[in-house]
Amino acid sequence: MITVNKPALSAVWSTDSQGVCVTSQENPAGLMPALKGVTLSTWLRLAQADDDTNIALQLTAALERVTPFHIEIPIHCLDGTTRRVILSGLPDSQPGASEKQYSGFILDITGPRKALEDALRTAAEYRLLIENSTDLIAHCDKDGRYVSISPSYSEMIGWSADEVVGQLVVNFLHPDDQAPATEALQHVFNGGTLPDVVEVRKLHRDGHYITLGTKACGVRNPSTGKNIGAVLVSRDITRDKKKMQELEKLATRDTLTGLPNRAWINNQISEMLAQHDNLAYTTVLFIDLNGFKAVNDSMGHATGDALLQQVSERLQGCMRPGDSVARLGGDEFVVAARCSNRQAASAIAQRLIDSLKEPFVFNDKEVRIGAAIGISLARPGTASVKSLFEHADIAMYQAKARRDGSYQFF
Numbered sequence: 001m002i003t004v005n006k007p008a009l010s011a012v013w014s015t016d017s018q019g020v021c022v023t024s025q026e027n028p029a030g031l032m033p034a035l036k037g038v039t040l041s042t043w044l045r046l047a048q049a050d051d052d053t054n055i056a057l058q059l060t061a062a063l064e065r066v067t068p069f070h071i072e073i074p075i076h077c078l079d080g081t082t083r084r085v086i087l088s089g090l091p092d093s094q095p096g097a098s099e100k101q102y103s104g105f106i107l108d109i110t111g112p113r114k115a116l117e118d119a120l121r122t123a124a125e126y127r128l129l130i131e132n133s134t135d136l137i138a139h140c141d142k143d144g145r146y147v148s149i150s151p152s153y154s155e156m157i158g159w160s161a162d163e164v165v166g167q168l169v170v171n172f173l174h175p176d177d178q179a180p181a182t183e184a185l186q187h188v189f190n191g192g193t194l195p196d197v198v199e200v201r202k203l204h205r206d207g208h209y210i211t212l213g214t215k216a217c218g219v220r221n222p223s224t225g226k227n228i229g230a231v232l233v234s235r236d237i238t239r240d241k242k243k244m245q246e247l248e249k250l251a252t253r254d255t256l257t258g259l260p261n262r263a264w265i266n267n268q269i270s271e272m273l274a275q276h277d278n279l280a281y282t283t284v285l286f287i288d289l290n291g292f293k294a295v296n297d298s299m300g301h302a303t304g305d306a307l308l309q310q311v312s313e314r315l316q317g318c319m320r321p322g323d324s325v326a327r328l329g330g331d332e333f334v335v336a337a338r339c340s341n342r343q344a345a346s347a348i349a350q351r352l353i354d355s356l357k358e359p360f361v362f363n364d365k366e367v368r369i370g371a372a373i374g375i376s377l378a379r380p381g382t383a384s385v386k387s388l389f390e391h392a393d394i395a396m397y398q399a400k401a402r403r404d405g406s407y408q409f410f
Helices: 040-047 054-064 110-119 121-132 150-158 175-189 239-252 262-276 292-299 301-316 340-357 385-401
Strands: 010-015 022-028 070-076 082-091 102-108 138-139 146-149 197-202 209-220 226-237 282-289 324-329 333-339 361-363 365-367 370-378 407-409
Touching: 040 054, 040 070, 054 070, 082 110, 082 292, 110 209, 110 226, 138 150, 150 407, 175 197, 175 209, 175 226, 239 262, 262 282, 262 324, 262 333, 262 385, 282 340, 282 385, 292 301, 301 324, 301 333, 301 340, 301 361, 333 340, 340 370, 340 407, 370 385, 385 407
Parallel strands: 370 407
Antiparallel strands: 010 022, 010 102, 070 082, 082 102, 138 146, 138 226, 197 209, 209 226, 282 333, 282 370, 324 333, 361 365
């Protein structure tokens, strides 16, 4: 029997180039079998609470294809309970990353699963569960109108049962979610199943939206077998979404400056090169700061970090609509832009150089630096991201050799 103990279990993890988990932030700690130090497949063999071989096959297939996975698993916990969790992972898309490098999370869905199973047993148990569950439970008829909602539902969304009952379920959703939600409900009404949680944004009475993960299951008349509606079991996943967004931000943003990182700018340039209907040159400007090492060595890393942050702000101020600037690491930055000709690229480069001429001030002390910029251009479909970077890098070293704080085309 599956039991629910609070607080719910969650974990954020990542693996190294050998597929071994090197980080695992668990809450609460010590509740699930240890993930750190073993591969995902090994952990699954130790933790899985049933003998369903399809689960291991799903994980193996995803890892072999280097694709994201989202797998529901019953696991044994160290407190003696069995929980159902979602194991989700994303492959590391950064250049040079091993195919075995993943990051993801484990989320306890025991509560919603138990609520759904109990709700379908009998009408009496269903009513009892609705009135006492902390999950959001609703019942709609075959037309998609609310028949009843749990007290927790009203507490979460602010609408009373009297305001909700009789209204279409989709009327309370974000406009962009209404069409897919209608399609999902119709699928359930027609006898289909939804193996995955449906993510929707529900309108709160005060006007803001709450992100819910909803599991829908059709209800049939036992005498006729005809559909009479559906049970909807939801949980607020707003925080989980925020965590995933933070993970995505970590994967695509430089933590010091907040600028996009190498992985993001590589993808951006790749998309620009793929747009054959745009005849402008895809332009890469490789920026290397002059004098940064001396500042870092003489004034300390804290000042060096602050300098990089201020440099980032100035470079962003030089961007036209559609241009992008990213930090590659150290004192290296790159700009991706569309330019009609070399003159347009030169204008961007000169703005970047001029923006760094004004002194930076730290503790009443002026700091002056400059930059060497290498520029490479290509029409869509005529070069790769790698070649554009290599050409811009070569040009940058040519500009740097002149020691005059200027730019150079490849």
